[in-house]
Amino acid sequence: MPVASGHSTSVRPLAPRSAAHNPWLVLAAALVLGAAIFLVYANVLSAPFVFDDSSAIVDNPSIRHLWPPGDALTPPTTAAGAVGRPIVNLSLALNYAIGGLEVRGYHLFNLALHFAAALTLFGLVRRTLVRPTVRDLFGADALWLAFGIALLWAVHPLLTESVASVIQRSELLGALFYLLTLYTFVRSVEDNASRGWAALSIAACVLGVAAKEIVATAPLVALLYDRTFVAGTFRAAWIRRRWFYAGLAGSWLLLALLMASNHDRGGTVGFGLGVSVWHYALTQCRALVLYLRLSLWPAPLVFDYGTSVAQTLGAVWWQAVLLVALLAGTVFALVRRPRVGFLAGGFFVILAPSSSFVPLATQTIAEHRMYLPLAAVVSLAVLGAYRLGQRWALAGVAALSLVAAAATVDRNFDYRSAIALWTDTVAKQPDNARAHVNLGNALALDRQVDAARAEFQRALDLEPRNAQACFGLANALVARGQFAAAVPLLRIALSVEPDYPLADYALGDCLVHLGQLDDGLAHYQRAAQHRPDDGDILHAYASALDFAGRDEAALAQYQAALRLAPHDVSLHQEIGMLLGRMGRPAEALPHLQTVVQREPGNTAIRFALAHVLLVTDRADEAAREFSTVVRAQPDVADAHNGLGLALAALHRWAEARAEFATALRLDPTLDEARQNLARMNAALNR
Known part of the structure; x- marks a missing residue:
């Protein structure tokens, strides 16, 4: 992604074969790039699933099989990070088919995607820098500049969330297809308007939209690239390749279909979700300036910024002024300095779907959104430095890459456990209720019940009607046998989020323990209706029905749970015992035999x-x-x-x-x- 001044669009033959086209040097650069990525991210390979990984992977039944592909291509609305993104869900299904829930395989897949994206960026920049419009400025060192840009981008600490958090592979896949859209377009231009490369570009764009919504902006950036480095004007670009751009724009139809069929990504994106357009736009003033600062000085890095929004213009006035100035500068550059304008414009265009005015209610600020836009910032910085001083620029990039790599390795250690990650997040964002809830959940899983209880209480101090905090604190009370104290918290959680099956499940459990069997069964039933593929809920519901003497209903729920977990010995045992009591010994026999075979003692x-x-x-x-x-x-x-x-x-x-x-x-x-x-x-x- 180059930068230079001027409008020259004169067509000259490509430079003779140089270092930029030397296959051995290109291969060596690619190998070094891959080795650097692996070394920098090796310490996250055993990092556990965190945050949205649970709903997108652990609790996602649609990834349990690859064939027929219908399920893998239609993730449930509860699969945060994968809903509305069939290519992402399909990649998770592929991971599951290879290694089940073994986390290392998912991280290796992410590293492979990151390497592929870095390699594509390397190729795109390398080929761009030897184009006639910028060859005189950068052609002599095109390969090394492209390598430096790709390397610095690949090891930059700001990308750790995108690479280390498994479900953020949506960013990796989206960026990869975005870059492939541009790279294959460049190849089509170089190869005498090759229809094959153009078709690949359209295919990459369509696949990208099915992986991440930001790829919907790729047709605009491709047109801007064409105008800047190939055709010289928008008019010439459109006249020469109108059918190509129509093909790219066809991806918007797929995006519309995906958004409509998944209710605006499970009700997390769009209007009427409790965040106004104005407040979200104000928050993005803060976010965009933060992203730029973290690009230049990546500290402190925060895994989750919560859902807070700016309430007044006064709260973000200086960021808004700076942002308006940057946007004005971008418009000026697009007119007078188009190569600079391409990078600046690309930065804002890529971020537009998530960081403008359409509210993403569940995550108003997120570092992972900078995964691809950072490439524009790095390109602008490296090429600008090269223009100012060629001799030291490349050495400076090498030194910065080493520093960035060390910082990334250090940041990756925060991902070693859920407790470590959320402790770090709470320390940096002490008023983030969601971070306290997630730290509480991590502590509870580690059986640190009292510490977990304190985190849930802190979250409730910040947000008294936080459903997840109520649920977490209730579970902490249940762990201490305080069922009666947990009930009102669970009722609050359900009043805030009526469709909260885990809260119904927990409330049903509490009520049954307190002897309120009928009320408990009603909540179990609601939980089972909302999550018919949750074997734990079905099992608990069946046990309660069994205890209540409702034999036929209990048997039906036991059998439904067994279909989900056919090797669960406890289910075979309870079904066998129930059938025996029901006077159906012949049906009970195989279940009891299964238990004895697996538990001879x-x-x-x-x-x-x-x-x-x-x-x-x-x-x-x-x-x-x-x-x-x-x-x-x-x-x-x-x-x-x-x-x-x-x-x-x-x-x-x-x-x-x-x-x-x-x-x-x-x-x-x-x-x-x-x-x-x-x-x-x-x-x-x-």
Whole structure:
């Protein structure tokens, strides 16, 4: 992405083969770029899933299989970061198919995407700098300038969130397809208006829109590139390649379809979400200036800035003035210094979908939005420095890259655990209620219940009706057995967010523990209706129905949960026991056998299995199972009585009488054993 002054658009033949086109030097540069990226990000490979990773990956049923592809291409609205982005969800499904929920594979995939994006940026800048319009300014060192820009961008600390947070691969994929759209366009121009390269450019744009909404601006940036470096004017660019731009613009139809079919990305983007256009635009004045500052001095870096918005122009007046000046300068550059204008304009155009006036209610400021725009800032800085002093510019870029790489490695350590990441975030954003909630969740998972409780309480001090904080604090109370204290918090959470199935689930659990069975079942039912693919909720609902004596309803929920987790031994056990009580021993048998096979030491289930075998006329097998129970628990009267019944069914009368006698000796109150012994004595004395 070059910078220079002037309007010259004279067409000259490309420079003779030089370092910029030397395949061995290009390969060497690519290898160094890849090695640098791996070394810088190696310490995040074992970083856990955090924040939106849970809903997009761990709790996302649509990534569990690749075929048929329908599910993988239609993520649920709860899959934050993936909803409305089928290519992102498909990539997660591919990861899952390869390694399940093993986090290292997801990080390696992100590193591969980051490397591919850096490599494409390298190629785009390298080919641009030898174009006739800028060759005289940068052509001699085009390869090294392109390499320096790609390297400094790739190891810049501002990109850590995009690379280290798995679900931010939406930024990686979007940027990769964006850069490929431009790169393949340049190749089409170089290759005598090749239709093949042009088709690839359109395909990259369409795929990009299905990965990240910012790619919808790629047709505009491509047209701006054409005007600046190829055609010379917008009119000439449109006349020569109108069908190409129409093809790129066709991606907007796909974007509209994706937005409409996913309710504006699950209700996180758009109007009427509690954030006004004016307040969001004011907040973006602060955000854009912050992004530029972090580009030049990347500290402090913050994982989550929360959802706060600027309320008045006075709160952001100086950022607004600076931003207006920068925009005015960009317009001037587009007219009088088009190559500078291309970079400045590209920066603002790429950020426009997320950082202008359309509210992104759940994240008003986010560092990951700078993933691709940073390339424009780095290009402008490097090429500007080169124009001022060629000899020291490249050395300066190398030195800056080393410093940036070290800072990135250091920042990556904050991602080593959820507790470390959210502790860092809370320290930098102490008034961010969401950060306190997430730190509380991380502490709760680490069984630091009291510390978690303090974080949830701090979040409620900041936002008294924060549903997630209420839910988290309620769970902390439940962990201490304080079910009654948790109930009002869960009711507040549900009053704020009526469609909060986890809160319904937790409230149902509390009410059942408090003996309010009917109310508890109602909340379990609501939770199950909202999350029919959540096996834990279905299992809990089934257990409550079972406890309430609603056998058929309980069985239906148990079976639904088993379909989601066919190898869950506890489900097989509860289904088997329930079917036994319902007088359906033949159906209970395979479930109980499954439990015994997987838990051979589970004598309670082996005892139940033996009874089922006995009533299904499989006395020989029943006797073996009862014998195993007796050997494991020789002092259990019921086991001896059961073995006696099995032996009697096999006409082994004397052995059966001995077992009945033993049962009665162990438990003189066991009437069944007394009756069995009396019958056996009578039979033997005939």
